[in-house]
Amino acid sequence: MLGNFHVRTDLALEARESFEEDDVKIRGVRVETREDEEKEIRTTLVKIETENGARTMGKPVGTYITMEAPNMSGQDEDYHREISEELAYHLKKMIGEREQSVLVVGLGNRDVTPDALGPRVVSNIEITRHMIREYGRAALEGKRANEVSSLVPGVMAQTGMETLEIIKGVVEETRPDVVLVIDALAARNTRRLSRTIQISDTGINPGSGVGNHRNGINKEALGVPVISIGVPTVVDAATIVGDTMEEMVETLDSSGKVRGFGGALGTLNRVEKQQMIRELLSPHLNTMYVTPKDIDETVKRISFTISEGINIALGGMA
Template sequence: MIEKYRIRTDLALEQKERFAADNVEVPGVILDETYDEEREIRVTTVKIETENGAKIMGKPVGTYITMEAPDLAVPDEGYHEEISAELAKFLKPFVPMDKPEYSVLVAGLGNRYVTPDALGPYVADHLNITRHIVKEYGRYAMGKDQVCMVSAVIPGVMGQTGMETVEVIRGVIKQTKPDLLIVVDALAARSTRRLNRTIQISDTGIHPGSGVGNHRNAITKETVGVPVISIGVPTVVDAATIVNDTMENFIRALESSETLKGVGVVLSGYNAAEKYELVKELISPHLNGLFVTPKDIDDTIRRISFTISEALNLLFSGGQAHNPSAGLI
């Protein structure tokens, strides 16, 4: 049953959790967790070290860092500045900048006209773009001996361009020859409590649309020719997950009831995979393709996009974006 059980999520942490819930140890997968009580920031690192572990997890071999911050969706400018600084700190090891002119291409994936999918384009809008300045005037125009040349592209989605995202990006990389590609995209989560409160960093690239069952060609080092770092925030959750979470609460209520306690005991005997499959059968076929996002997603996406763009600006130039985030926070 475990092999067939595939929850819709882009988070490696949630893939690991489903095995832990069933007391299944995944060989070749290491998990490390830290918690900052003062700021309530939990950072979990999942390292998939073997091909067997990758097959079981359904994720490529690599490192996945998940930062959970409950107040990420709250309009608190000071808190978002702290998150930007933390995010920049975790990104730094992935960006070597080992040459006088290190070039980074940032790709803002998604559709800016579909709000839950607009994270990538919004992040790209507020980056401190410097490649053209360095190309025109040299790195000393930036006042530094070593500079990071930043360029950005918003490739759109296949419905807008008629092209796979990876085709557009591959063409840009062929012409501009960056040392590193950073892709930013909206993700799908298994848990409603992680919506707009979690940031995942990965060095394995990305499979656009995989969390919502809309599989596009992968954007990885193998497909584009340069190392790929992905940054994502879960903005949607599928209907089966919401019903499943409700079912969990319902079972707990039944177990505390004198008259219906037996029903609760029977249902609690199902493991996580069996419960999820049961829910999918009950809501099919009409709700299986339904994905849900919070009602304040417009403000939240803009706020979090600034947080991520500020982190990238701090990382690349030690500065801030040309559009300050205070106006939206």
């Protein structure tokens, strides 16, 4: 069934879960989970090690780290600090400990709140490249002397250019050692909205989760390693209908009020149910994406959390 149906999600963890529901084992894909009960952060490593695993998962070979923090959309500053430190830990492992030049790119449309995560993160990054070039590494007063620069390329509707074209031009001119891209993602599970951070060393395909496929921003395209950070801020309408239908069937069947209500639906897995829903929904609803009503405050808060994690990882903050 998965062969002719694309699960609309940017999260490798959710792509893997689609197969777990069917009890399918994927060769070449390794999954490890760590639960930090004190910090209330669940971390899942999905490592795609072979081309077979990549074809099955529909994602490139590489490492995908998913941090799930159920209270990330809340206002607890201490909790957000812990998330920032956990993010910094994983970024340091991917970027490396040696001092290097890092270009931080904020993808998305600043004028559309669910898509504004990348630009807002970049606005809070501590930029150091110009200081080091002007005054030398001593200007950072003993901090790690990573040369940090930033870019907000906008979207094609604003610039008339592919995002990759803009980034590639800047990379060729400034020659960073690493490109770090931040983008808003799409999820297939409502409980992961604004509560999940994915870090990957495979780059990113802007808009792929919502069906707007743009050229991939990755090492093959830019010639330097690309690390991506993303937070799901939208979910499609079919997913919401599917979740609601599944809960309704389970509730009615378990209560015994309407025996056998699920009928044939009970024999379908989650992905098959979602495909049936997409076929039933009108073309208009089938392309609709939904975001939480408090997304303005949520994106503002999470953007600070991510920028703080990046600043810690790159040595800009203690």
